[in-house]
Amino acid sequence: MKGIMIQGTASNVGKSLLATALCRLYVNKGYAVAPFKAQNMSSFTIPLGEDIEMSIAQFQQAQAAKIEPSVYMNPIVLKPYPQQETEVLFLGKAQGKLQGSTFKSVYYDRAKQAVQTGLSELEKKYDLLVIEGAGSPVEMNLKDRDLANMAIAELADVPVILVADIDRGGAFASIVGTLELLAPEERKRVKGLIINKFHGDMTTFSTGREWIERHTGLPVLGVIPGLKHHIKEEDELDANGEQKSGMPAEEDYEELAAQVEKYIDWQKLLAISLGENHAY
Numbered sequence: 001m002k003g004i005m006i007q008g009t010a011s012n013v014g015k016s017l018l019a020t021a022l023c024r025l026y027v028n029k030g031y032a033v034a035p036f037k038a039q040n041m042s043s044f045t046i047p048l049g050e051d052i053e054m055s056i057a058q059f060q061q062a063q064a065a066k067i068e069p070s071v072y073m074n075p076i077v078l079k080p081y082p083q084q085e086t087e088v089l090f091l092g093k094a095q096g097k098l099q100g101s102t103f104k105s106v107y108y109d110r111a112k113q114a115v116q117t118g119l120s121e122l123e124k125k126y127d128l129l130v131i132e133g134a135g136s137p138v139e140m141n142l143k144d145r146d147l148a149n150m151a152i153a154e155l156a157d158v159p160v161i162l163v164a165d166i167d168r169g170g171a172f173a174s175i176v177g178t179l180e181l182l183a184p185e186e187r188k189r190v191k192g193l194i195i196n197k198f199h200g201d202m203t204t205f206s207t208g209r210e211w212i213e214r215h216t217g218l219p220v221l222g223v224i225p226g227l228k229h230h231i232k233e234e235d236e237l238d239a240n241g242e243q244k245s246g247m248p249a250e251e252d253y254e255e256l257a258a259q260v261e262k263y264i265d266w267q268k269l270l271a272i273s274l275g276e277n278h279a280y
Helices: 015-028 056-064 100-125 150-156 171-181 202-216 250-263 266-274
Strands: 003-008 033-036 039-041 045-049 052-055 076-081 085-090 093-099 128-132 160-165 190-198 220-225
Touching: 003 015, 003 150, 003 266, 015 033, 015 056, 015 128, 015 250, 033 056, 033 100, 045 056, 052 056, 052 076, 056 128, 056 250, 076 100, 085 100, 093 100, 100 128, 100 150, 128 150, 160 171, 171 190, 171 202, 190 202, 190 266, 202 220, 220 250
Parallel strands: 003 128, 003 160, 033 128, 039 076, 160 190, 190 220
Antiparallel strands: 045 052, 076 085, 085 093
16 A cells, blocks of 8 residues: 555644645645544544544545545544543444443454455555554553554555654654654654654754754654644534634645645655655
């Protein structure tokens, strides 16, 4: 399968926004691209039809890719409720509620099958996938039931780009620590790094970039500043799951993609995701 997976050193490092921008960049370069996130923990979804729903993030990524949103792009949604209950949705359809600790024993095999179905269906129609991970790939207490990060990269057989948020501090440690905790075969999948939410003079980070590349052996594919954008976050919904304002317009996706393209090595990214013949 052709594609790329965006994983992060932590939650809220900017994976969703970056994946959205990449979807628009790929389609603007002439590639048929689709977004994919195997498992999304979210209280808010977008209806696609009667009793069918998907997460807002992948809905917007599909819009960025100029394609019709599909539940195949988001095969598992976990909707949290009080008292540690979670509603499970497979391929857009509710399966019932359960206690979080029982997910693996009750639903894990079916969940993995839903992921495989989603990947298989999308592979038939698109040149490549932009796959988004969730949280961190090295939550060691969760790795045996991973359906979000490296298990998905392996299932799809795609390279991984690791994103770190430098705005919150600790980016160097989070990058090196994440790579150190990955299993050797997982570490080999990581082909590049992106530093996100940088503030200040980019030239002051040149020595930091050199240090990261020297210590990890991986290229820094981009240092992206904190971007102004109009892409909706899941917490911009009201208590009824309705959007507080309209969905992003076409120009919002174009503006986001143009901003990201300025700060990434697009040719290297193409080579990683599609092979050298596509890059030059």
